[in-house]
Amino acid sequence: MSVTGVQGEERDDYNRVESAQIRRRSLRLLGSLLRPVRGRVALTMIVVVISTAAQVAGPALIAFGIDRGLPALIDNDAMPLVFTVAAFLTTAVVGAALMAWYTVLTARISQAILIDLRKRVFLQTQRLSLDFHENYTSGRIIARQTSDLDSIRELLDSGVNQLVQGILYMLFIGVAIFVLDWRSGLVLLGALVPLAVLTRWFQQRSQRLFRQSRVASARLIVQFVETMTGIRAVKAFRKEKRNEKEFGEVVEDYRQVNGRVIQLFGIFDPGLVLIGNIALAVVLLVGGLRVAGGGLAVGVLLAAMLYTRQFFAPAQEMAMFYNSYQSATAALEKISGVLEEAPSVPDPVKPVDLWKAKGHVVFDTVTFAYTEGRVVLPSFSLDMPAGQTIALVGSTGAGKSTLAKLMARFYDPTEGEVTLDGISLRKLHPKDLRRAIVMVTQEAYLFSGSVADNIALGKPEATKDEIINAAKAVGAHEFIENLPDGYETDVNKRGGRVSAGQRQLLSFARAFLADPVVLILDEATASLDIPSERLVQNGLQTLLADRTAIIIAHRLSTVAIADRVLVMEHGQIVEDGTPEDLIAGTGRFAQLHAAWRESLV
Incomplete structure (x- = not known):
C-alpha cells in the first residue's frame, strides 16, 4: 500500500x-x-x-x-x-x-x-x-x-x-x-x-x-x-x-x-x-x-x-x-x-487568601509564549517594590502589553512565576487577585446603563457618595454634572454619549473606586487628543497615589509622572532608571524623548 x-x-x-x-x-x-x-x-x-x-x-x-x-x-x-x-x-x-x-x-x-x-x-x-x-x-x-x-x-x-x-x-x-x-x-x-x-x-x-x-x-x-x-x-x-x-x-x-x-x-x-x-x-x-x-x-x-x-x-x-x-x-x-473547553488560566484548587495586599510584584525568570515556538518573554525577571510607579516604553511588539496581561493573570507564564507579596498569582484566591490588581485599557469600555452604574462596576456595593467622591478624585465630577441627567445619564451603547476623554475619566473613576493596590494602565491615554490627555493627566495623579502602578504608554508626556522607566525590546529590559537619568543619557529612552520633543516644536 x-x-x-x-x-x-x-x-x-x-x-x-x-x-x-x-x-x-x-x-x-x-x-x-x-x-x-x-x-x-x-x-x-x-x-x-x-x-x-x-x-x-x-x-x-x-x-x-x-x-x-x-x-x-x-x-x-x-x-x-x-x-x-x-x-x-x-x-x-x-x-x-x-x-x-x-x-x-x-x-x-x-x-x-x-x-x-x-x-x-x-x-x-x-x-x-x-x-x-x-x-x-x-x-x-x-x-x-x-x-x-x-x-x-x-x-x-x-x-x-x-x-x-x-x-x-x-x-x-x-x-x-x-x-x-x-x-x-x-x-x-x-x-x-x-x-x-x-x-x-x-x-x-x-x-x-x-x-x-x-x-x-x-x-x-x-x-x-x-x-x-x-x-x-x-x-x-x-x-x-x-x-x-x-x-x-x-x-x-x-x-x-x-x-x-x-x-x-x-x-x-x-x-x-x-x-x-x-x-x-x-x-x-x-x-x-x-x-x-x-x-x-x-x-x-x-x-x-x-x-x-x-x-x-x-x-x-x-x-x-x-x-x-x-x-x-x-x-x-x-x-x-x-x-467542555477548559480555562487556560484555571482557578487554584487550594487558593491562598491575601486579605490585605501591599503591592510588591515580582517576575521570577518568566518565560511566555502565546503559541508554541513563538516566545514573547524569554526568561524575564523584574522586581516592582510596593508603591512604585513604573512606566514601560518600547517599540510595538516589545512585550509591554504581554507583561501587563501576566500581571493581571489574563495568562499564566509558560515557565517561572509572577508573585504578589510573595504569593504566586496561580495560587492566589481569585477574589483577592481581582481586588488587588486592576487593569485600565485603551478601550475604556462603558456598558449600557447610567454613568453611576459604570463607575460602580469597580465596587458594586458602593454608595452614591462613594461614586461621586471617586469621580471628583479623578476630575470627572464636573462634566458628569453637566450631562442631561447627571450621574443617572444613560451613556448609550459603548458610551456613545460621552467623548473619548470623558470615557477614560469614567474608567479612572471606576478604578479609583475599586481601590486596587496594583494598577495597570495599558495605553490608557493613547486614543486621546492633547486637551483630553491633559484633562486625564490630572486624574492620573490622584489615581496613582499610594499604589503600585504600571503605565504602558507611547506618549512620553504620560511617562513623566513615573518614578521609574523600563525600556523593553524583544521581551527584555534594555534600560532601567528614573526619567531624568535616562533622558540625560544616550540610550534608547533618550532618543525617544528627543524625537518626542522635536515632534512638539
Missing part, C-alpha cells in the same frame, strides 16, 4: 475516533440537561402512551361497530352500536385532553432545558480565559447563543413530540392491525423494507448536509457581526462594495446548502407517499379478495385500510424530526465543545 493510502486510512481512523468523542461529549451534555427534569419526562411518557393508545383505538372500534353493531341493530339490539359510539367518543376526548396536557408538559421541559443550557453557555464564555476570546470570534459565540440554541429549541418544542408520538403511533398501529388481521399485518410489515431503505438513504445524506448548513449559518452570522461591529472602519475605508461581494458569497453558500436539503426532501417525502399508497393498494387487493370469499369481515378490512393509511403519516412527521434532529445535533456538538 502506498504512503498516501496509509496516511488516508490514518486520517479516516482519526476522524472516526474524533466523531465518536464528539458524540459522547454531546450525549454527556444531553444527559446532564435531562437529569434535573427526569421526573417530568417520566410523567410525560406515561401521558403520551395513554394518549396514543386512545387515538389508535378508533379504527378498531369502527370495525367492531360495522361487524357487530350494525347486525345487532338490524336485530333490534342497539346496545353494541351505542357502546361503540360511546367508546369512540370517549377515546377521542381522552386522546385530545391528554395530548393537550402532553403539549404543555413537553413545553415546560424544553424551556427548563433551554434556560439551563443558555445559562451554561453564558457563564462558560465568561469563565473561559482571555486567549479563548482572542481566538474564538464574537460572531461564533453569538451563533452558539442564537441560531444553535434556536435549533435545539425547535427540536425540543416539536421534533421530540413528532418522534415519540410517531414511534408509539406506528408501534400501536402495528400491534392493532396484527390483532385484527395478521395477513394485513404481514403486508404492512413488508412495506417496512423499502421504508427502511429510503429512510437510511435519507439519513446518510441529510446528516452531511445539515452539518454543512450549520457551518454556513455560522459563517453568515460571523460576517454580519464583524461588519456591524467594525462599521466605522467600513465607512472610513469604503469597504461596502467588498463587503457586499463577500457577504453575497456567504449567503450564496448558505442558499446552495439549503437548496440541496430541499432537494433531498423532494425525493424523500414523495417516496414515503408512494410506499404508503402501494401498501394500501395491496391491503385493499388482498383484503377485498378475502371479503369476497367470506374469509374477512368488511369492518376489519376498513380498519386495516385505515391503519395502513395512518401508519405512514407519522413517517413523514419523523422525517421532519430528522431535519430538526440533524440541525440540533450539529448545534449540540458545537455547544458541547464550548462547554
